[in-house]
Amino acid sequence: MRSSYTYPIGTPGQKWGDAERIAWREQTTIKREYQQEVVPKIKALAERFNVEQYGALSYDPERYPLLCIKSKQWDAAKPTVLITGGVHGYETSGVHGALLFADEQMEKYSQQFNIIVAPCVSPWGYETINRWNPLAIDPNRSFYANSPAEESANLMALVATIEGDVLVHIDLHETTDTDESEFRPALAAREGIEYIEGMIPDGFYTVGDTENPQPEFQAAVIASVSKVTHIAPADEQGEIIGSPVVQHGVINYPMVKLGLCGGVTTCTFGTTTEVYPDSDKVTNDECNRAQVAAIVGGLDFGIEQL
Template sequence: MTLPPYPIGTPGQPWGPAEVAAWRARVVRQRSYADDVLAALEPLRQAFDISEYGALVYDGERFPLLAVRSRGWRDDLPTLVITGGVHGYETSGVHGALQFLSDHGTETAGQANLLAVPCVSPWAYERVQRWNPDALDPNRNFRPHSPAGESAALVALLAPLHGRTRLHIDLHETTDSDEGEFRPALAARDGEAFVPDTVPDGFYLVDDADRPQPAFQQAVIEAVARVTHIAPPDAHGLIIGCPLQSPGVISYAVTRKGLCAAITAARFSTTTEVYPDSPRTTPQQCLDAQVAAVRAAIAYALSAPD
């Protein structure tokens, strides 16, 4: 079947500034970062230290970037990092991180330092988008001097923790809009042909192919399986075109591709992928799956011998 071309750009030609501007003009605000995230963080100030680690200004609008730290930070304790909302449209990543902080964030007090950034990409969160306003994917740009402001700010925040972090878990979703909008837009932006794929029905994890941690990944999968279903492979034995390391876990070049979970070079790291469009789950189950993944990852990381 021949698919219609993406409505912006000329097939086979990468986008220039005019096409990026045309794409940005189609994007509309659908929700409020201030109401959904900043307001939700206010009650947490009673138990955590919350600070602004940067700000993004787009079209005259300022988005403060906030980090949540456990109170009584000690350099002799292991450090745990949680990130969400790298892709703004992945709702349970943001609200799963907030739910974890609210319900379980102080459980490791005195045992570990906790640093959480619930919403890395606030402009994209408001517009339910994968990219930032410059049509850049933050999750391919986590490196120093990144062209994506969201990525550069987070890299700078976490730089002092590089090589000193016990755990980094990055909370994501895979949605039907990946195939319906975001992957077609990516192909058009890069002047490439769009090749359709299937959307996995269920939760899965992304491990770093260059630093595999199979026992850790499986401990997280086992915990999440008690909350929601785990994605099976497609007819080719793959999930989103990647080989399975084990049931519910794929291997991907996380570090080489500049993905968020690699920023800290943590001893244990993973990227969660929730599927909110499944008829077999609910929005609350998606949040609960993210929380279960975080708690299981923390339990494993803190129980591992030094």
């Protein structure tokens, strides 16, 4: 494992200032287009669901409208479900898995739930295939009051409009090889700390909330996904990405304390999914369908609790 690494931007041991953040942003490039790959899929659902704009990114408001999909059969007596994807824009199956769920499963589950799907919280990150936003801020560490990330602030504003409690929140993510080849080294450089190489788990896992772990709910999600793709094993230390495995394929994080999207509601049942798209055992379609399976497993469990 590498314990010494020099990132091409910044001075080792010193936190980034504005100049380094600008240098980082200037080396990013557009690699795919939100308006071509995501927005048309959202708008195609407008006949079956309510498609609403809940904000826009100031970097380019016309290019980056923030869109959500809501079930039409909205009923205050029903519990509410929130599905989020693309908080880290580069995590592709989070975006397209959310859209696939909306297309194939959302009508069915709208009979029991009010459902809101925000499929691409960070469209600039989607286009540039980045974990951060243009200010070198991680939206998934920025879900707190007066957030410095407008991606997070806009989603929190959307959540604030939800009447009543959210029963289920499923936040769709990926863990990729580029986490170790690019994003974690960049984080160490930005913070002026040493980069210690970690290990990417081969397979799907979930992250529950340390303060509200709901192990039976997590197990239902894992069981559903295991029908589609393989579940990540624990490493030799009994961990996944440095956290203890509390049950097969499950670790826990303190969602609110870390400013994670998984803590954006006070839901009863919540999980963050982690697909591994770089495995030679899966296809892109299987990654998308693993995300759908996670949602379906979680919602089926939720129905049993009603």
